[in-house]
Amino acid sequence: MARHVRSFWEQRVLEVEQGAPLETVARRHGVKPKTLQWWRYELRRTRRGAASLPALLPVVVRDRPEAHASAPVEISVGRSVVRVTVGTDVDYVAALIGAMGRQC
Numbered sequence: 001m002a003r004h005v006r007s008f009w010e011q012r013v014l015e016v017e018q019g020a021p022l023e024t025v026a027r028r029h030g031v032k033p034k035t036l037q038w039w040r041y042e043l044r045r046t047r048r049g050a051a052s053l054p055a056l057l058p059v060v061v062r063d064r065p066e067a068h069a070s071a072p073v074e075i076s077v078g079r080s081v082v083r084v085t086v087g088t089d090v091d092y093v094a095a096l097i098g099a100m101g102r103q104c
Contacts, residue, residue, distance in 0.1 A: 022036055
């Protein structure tokens with residue numbers, strides 16, 4: 001049996017998710033129904049995992065805070081907002097945000 005790339009399986013899974021019977025799609029493309037079912041599970045799992053990862057943004061760290069930087073920085077995690085003032089321990093903020101992310 002030929003090996004297929006991920007995009008092949010994404011298209012087959014899309015057919016099934018749009019209502020085509022799994023066995024029919026598998027037969028039409030010459031693949032085993034169990035293999036197609038596994039890809040369906042795997043693609044759902046990886047989509048779900050990717051969606052739950054936090055988005056990382058670039059940060060610029062300066063030696064001295066500028067005068068206008070005294071306002072707190074707001075960090076949104078889910079429906080919660082954390083306000084951090086200049087000089088707050090970075091490790092503390094990282095631990096706090098990580099704990100909040102696990103709770104959301």
